[in-house]
Amino acid sequence: RVSLREAFAHSSNIGIARLITKNYKKNPELFVNRLYNFGLGDKSKIDLIGAPKPDIKFPSDQSWSGVSLPWMSYGYELRLTPLDILTFYNTVANNGYLVYPYLGDAFRRGSELISIPKDRISHTICSQSTIEKTQALLMGVVNRGTASKLSDLPFSISGKTGTAVKNYTNSSSNEAKSYQSSFVGFFPSENPKYSCIVL
Numbered sequence: 001r002v003s004l005r006e007a008f009a010h011s012s013n014i015g016i017a018r019l020i021t022k023n024y025k026k027n028p029e030l031f032v033n034r035l036y037n038f039g040l041g042d043k044s045k046i047d048l049i050g051a052p053k054p055d056i057k058f059p060s061d062q063s064w065s066g067v068s069l070p071w072m073s074y075g076y077e078l079r080l081t082p083l084d085i086l087t088f089y090n091t092v093a094n095n096g097y098l099v100y101p102y103l104g105d106a107f108r109r110g111s112e113l114i115s116i117p118k119d120r121i122s123h124t125i126c127s128q129s130t131i132e133k134t135q136a137l138l139m140g141v142v143n144r145g146t147a148s149k150l151s152d153l154p155f156s157i158s159g160k161t162g163t164a165v166k167n168y169t170n171s172s173s174n175e176a177k178s179y180q181s182s183f184v185g186f187f188p189s190e191n192p193k194y195s196c197i198v199l
Contacts, residue, residue: 008137009145011161017070028059028069035078038125039091044083045100047116055079075162082182086197089159089184092138093192096124096131139189147183158192159185 007015024031035041035056043053056078057068071077083101090099098121106115124131138158142150146161162182167175186195 005137005140008160009140009143011146011163013074016074020073021070024069031069031072032056032058035072038088039098040080040084040088044081044087045119046083047103051083052081054081054084075164076168082184082197082199085184086195089186089197090195091125092131092134093158093186093195096126096128097121098125135189138185142185142189147185150183155187156189157185157187158189159183 002010002012002015004015004019006012007019020031041054041056044051057064057072059068068077087099087101090101091097093099100119100121102116102118104116106113108114135158138160139156141147141160142157147157147159150157150159160183162184164180164182166178166180180199182197182199184195184197186192
């Protein structure tokens with residue numbers, strides 16, 4: 001038996017999947033709707049052409065199965081870009097207020113400087129209590145979990161490590177599994193100024 005704090009800090013897929021299955025098995029739509037409430041289903045508003053729309057499976061989809069809910073709870077069976085994930089972490093760092101990414105503040109036309117309009121969000125994605133608990137979980141990953149090597153830095157970091165198998169769908173049994181590792185987070189933890197994602 002482990003606590004949610006320990007399961008999260010040590011990336012226990014089993015612990016997270018059991019928690020989500022216990023609370024959402026009878027109504028998985030609530031779980032998926034929560035992902036959309038977090039803004040994870042929205043196409044990025046970054047000032048680039050061609051940003052893809054996230055792909056989040058819904059229980060009514062033909063491809064939904066008995067493993068969809070637990071797998072989605074730790075990142076499988078949905079497709080988000082690194083920028084989508086970083087935007088979500090920026091929101092957590094910003095106390096629940098969504099922060100859209102932008103590459104520039106303005107562009108120049110001749111001698112004229114034209115500001116790039118930015119969406120201003122006046123509501124949060126969840127309660128302040130939930131944000132504070134989430135921030136504590138992310139600090140725990142660095143302080144005593146899978147990213148503990150980062151705790152030696154001269155500033156505090158909050159974030160989450162991740163590992164994904166890239167070739168689950170390959171039917172060849174002779175091919176070794178291929179992995180993608182990641183870290184996404186923000187710093188300093190107490191008053192975030194910067195965020196990053198590393199794949």
